Amino acid sequence: MSAPTPAAGTAAGATPGTSGAPERQRGRGRWRLVGLIAAFFVLLCVVRVVTGADQLTTAGTLGVTLVAAMPIAMAGLGGLWSERAGVVNIGLEGMMIMGTLGAGFFGYNYGLVAGVLGAILLGALGGVVHAVATVVFGVDHIVSGVAINLIAAGLAGFMAAVWFTGTPGGGPRQSPPLPTPPTITVPGVSDLAATVSETGWFLVSDLANVVRMLTTQLSSLVLVCLLLLVLSWWVLWHTTFGLRLRSCGEAPVAAETLGVNVYRYKFLAVTISGGFAGLGGALLAMVSSSIFQTGQTGGQGYIGLAAMIFGNWNPAGLLGGSLLFGYTGALQFRDGEVTVHALLLFVVALLALVAVWQLRRGERRKAVGSAVFAVAFLAWYLLTEVVPSEFTEMAPYVTTLLVLAFASQRLRMPAADGQIYRKGSAG
Amino acid sequence: MRRFSKIAALAAAGTLVLAGCGGGSGGSGGSGGSGGDSGDSQSAEDVCQSQADGDGPSIGVAYDVGGRGDRSFNDSAYEGLKRAVEELGATCIEAVAGQDENDNVRAERLRTLAEGDYDLVIAVGFLYSPAAAEVAPEYAETKFAVIDGFSQFLVEEPLDNLADLTFAEEQGSYLVGMAAALKTESDHIGYVGGVTSPLIKKFEAGYEAGARSVTPDIQIDVAYLTEDQDDSETAFANPPGGRNAAAPMYEDGADVVYHAAGSSGSGVFEAAAAAGDNMWAIGVDSDQYLTAPEDQQPHILTSMLKRIDTAVFEVTESVADDSFESGGVVYDISVDGVGYSTSGGFVDDIEDQLEEAKQQIADGEIEVPTEPQG
Numbered sequence: 001m002s003a004p005t006p007a008a009g010t011a012a013g014a015t016p017g018t019s020g021a022p023e024r025q026r027g028r029g030r031w032r033l034v035g036l037i038a039a040f041f042v043l044l045c046v047v048r049v050v051t052g053a054d055q056l057t058t059a060g061t062l063g064v065t066l067v068a069a070m071p072i073a074m075a076g077l078g079g080l081w082s083e084r085a086g087v088v089n090i091g092l093e094g095m096m097i098m099g100t101l102g103a104g105f106f107g108y109n110y111g112l113v114a115g116v117l118g119a120i121l122l123g124a125l126g127g128v129v130h131a132v133a134t135v136v137f138g139v140d141h142i143v144s145g146v147a148i149n150l151i152a153a154g155l156a157g158f159m160a161a162v163w164f165t166g167t168p169g170g171g172p173r174q175s176p177p178l179p180t181p182p183t184i185t186v187p188g189v190s191d192l193a194a195t196v197s198e199t200g201w202f203l204v205s206d207l208a209n210v211v212r213m214l215t216t217q218l219s220s221l222v223l224v225c226l227l228l229l230v231l232s233w234w235v236l237w238h239t240t241f242g243l244r245l246r247s248c249g250e251a252p253v254a255a256e257t258l259g260v261n262v263y264r265y266k267f268l269a270v271t272i273s274g275g276f277a278g279l280g281g282a283l284l285a286m287v288s289s290s291i292f293q294t295g296q297t298g299g300q301g302y303i304g305l306a307a308m309i310f311g312n313w314n315p316a317g318l319l320g321g322s323l324l325f326g327y328t329g330a331l332q333f334r335d336g337e338v339t340v341h342a343l344l345l346f347v348v349a350l351l352a353l354v355a356v357w358q359l360r361r362g363e364r365r366k367a368v369g370s371a372v373f374a375v376a377f378l379a380w381y382l383l384t385e386v387v388p389s390e391f392t393e394m395a396p397y398v399t400t401l402l403v404l405a406f407a408s409q410r411l412r413m414p415a416a417d418g419q420i421y422r423k424g425s426a427g
Numbered sequence: 428m429r430r431f432s433k434i435a436a437l438a439a440a441g442t443l444v445l446a447g448c449g450g451g452s453g454g455s456g457g458s459g460g461s462g463g464d465s466g467d468s469q470s471a472e473d474v475c476q477s478q479a480d481g482d483g484p485s486i487g488v489a490y491d492v493g494g495r496g497d498r499s500f501n502d503s504a505y506e507g508l509k510r511a512v513e514e515l516g517a518t519c520i521e522a523v524a525g526q527d528e529n530d531n532v533r534a535e536r537l538r539t540l541a542e543g544d545y546d547l548v549i550a551v552g553f554l555y556s557p558a559a560a561e562v563a564p565e566y567a568e569t570k571f572a573v574i575d576g577f578s579q580f581l582v583e584e585p586l587d588n589l590a591d592l593t594f595a596e597e598q599g600s601y602l603v604g605m606a607a608a609l610k611t612e613s614d615h616i617g618y619v620g621g622v623t624s625p626l627i628k629k630f631e632a633g634y635e636a637g638a639r640s641v642t643p644d645i646q647i648d649v650a651y652l653t654e655d656q657d658d659s660e661t662a663f664a665n666p667p668g669g670r671n672a673a674a675p676m677y678e679d680g681a682d683v684v685y686h687a688a689g690s691s692g693s694g695v696f697e698a699a700a701a702a703g704d705n706m707w708a709i710g711v712d713s714d715q716y717l718t719a720p721e722d723q724q725p726h727i728l729t730s731m732l733k734r735i736d737t738a739v740f741e742v743t744e745s746v747a748d749d750s751f752e753s754g755g756v757v758y759d760i761s762v763d764g765v766g767y768s769t770s771g772g773f774v775d776d777i778e779d780q781l782e783e784a785k786q787q788i789a790d791g792e793i794e795v796p797t798e799p800q801g
Contacts, residue, residue, distance in 0.1 A: 288666075290697060293666075298660065
């Protein structure tokens, strides 16, 4: 939705000739994104103060959000790398499963660092399989991806039985306890933020909660993942390598004629994609919990894919999507019935703003639609005290679905995404 | 094109082979929660294969989703089976449930076991109840026992070869509820259940009653991981969920949290360990102190024991000496079917009180409710 960077440097999208204009546009888009995030947060604080649902912005809630969002974000980042190079990667789920398995085996036998690297390695192995199938042999991307998901699930179940049967505390379906990445606590800042957040002041205490969350028991692996998001953004949009890689996803024929080795770039991108998904698996096994279990991913690879689409094939956007999913999930156990009920008010405010914005753009019919929804949600908010507990459980999925439905109108996928590219097919 | 189809065929074959190898990944099948087992139960050897020449009763065991190796429900049943093989000379065969099965598939599995002329078929998990009720009338010579089952309520007239082995989970939960109330310093405790089923609600009911018997106005936070009765994955194989459910309780000032959420409970232990010193968690089904990692052990106050192994062993014994009891067999506190563990020694100072209550429950002086009073 808020996704900036309308594919600068692509053959199709950018305005040709004027090199300054897209640059400026891109800069503005970035600031708009930051502004939007800030506005969302302020709105959330308003809702907290108005409704008194304090759990909306506690450090605990935000911390759970971050931990829950990061595996999804890593899967999404994997999808981003692959799809930016033009290969649809529905096998992310399977590569994530490989990652959990790698974290389990290498983490248990050789320690923390080996566990993380092993997860990336096995995930990348899944990526290589996908790359061989789709890039080298030109198999349909979806077919190959689904096959990888099935194979990975079976393989993980089988290897778990081979590796973990008879280990102390482990069994055929789960590993012994794994080492967990060290957590980071910044002594002075953490305590100070805790003190400030006690005040409950509008915005001040909420911001203090953000600081407190980031400075108290923050998993170092989560921090690494955040850095990787930034790094991916930089590599893909600010290096020659990234430009060439993206050109393979936009116009592979044109790229080929310009001397880019499309096969090599696609192969590399899909392998890296698997590595990221594997890292997501490592997060699940070593940060979210501290064991490997079969079936641990529970479809989070698919959710990562959805987060990437939601984020318009863009790192910041996919992080936003992951956080949204993690946040609504985190609320379930944080007075879920009250906090999700409070979120209704948030939705009302959001829809009202959208209606005003649409009105200003002259889209009267759409504005009326948004306003009607806003009133309906307001009525729901006012007429009830809490939402049913069943609803809190499905809130993450409903939110994702709604946001995706609203946002999808403004999305643009890489032009050659999902197309099978054969060398020399330009004729 | 030929190359593609070759690859496709290869991929398909590989997929099928590997998917077959994988087996299920479900949780303990809504089975009533639990956590670890007695640790050494994961030995690769299999008594059903290594001891095939006993002269005791022959037993067919149909496991719940996941089968052996879940360090929980199924493994506990296997423990009982192992004891039966060793002490009674029983012979056995095992079958495992797959994921997303329906009653027909389960019934077919029970039939297959019954056809093999087994004296006793043990179905592990309440999910087998309808299947057992359907199959039992067809095989009068074979005895059927359903762990946690309710099959006797599904047959038109009582059958003398069908038994439901259930547990008085609320009684054991009552005792650990007392322990929680006696140990808390903030008069604020918590409970994490796997799924909002009547079975898991029994744990909550007993826990609540026990805690209130000590401190009537104690604050009890309650959370369930899912309301979806069929989603045993989210309920019983979900450590992050357990952790996310327990963490806010500790943050809000609760200092003891009891779980009945299968292996999701390991997340509750993690939350207790992360919350700091003097934060407690209570395990379920088996003595979870023994299987917990070292950093969590100082936080595991006690565990509510549910002796599935005892049930499996005793029902086998009853078949061996021809004293099989049909209908509902309840393993309650008077026969040590449920209880509490003392590993770690954290409840030593209150053991007298717990033992007294245990005796009172066994004598019927204390009636423990099976539904939460709210």
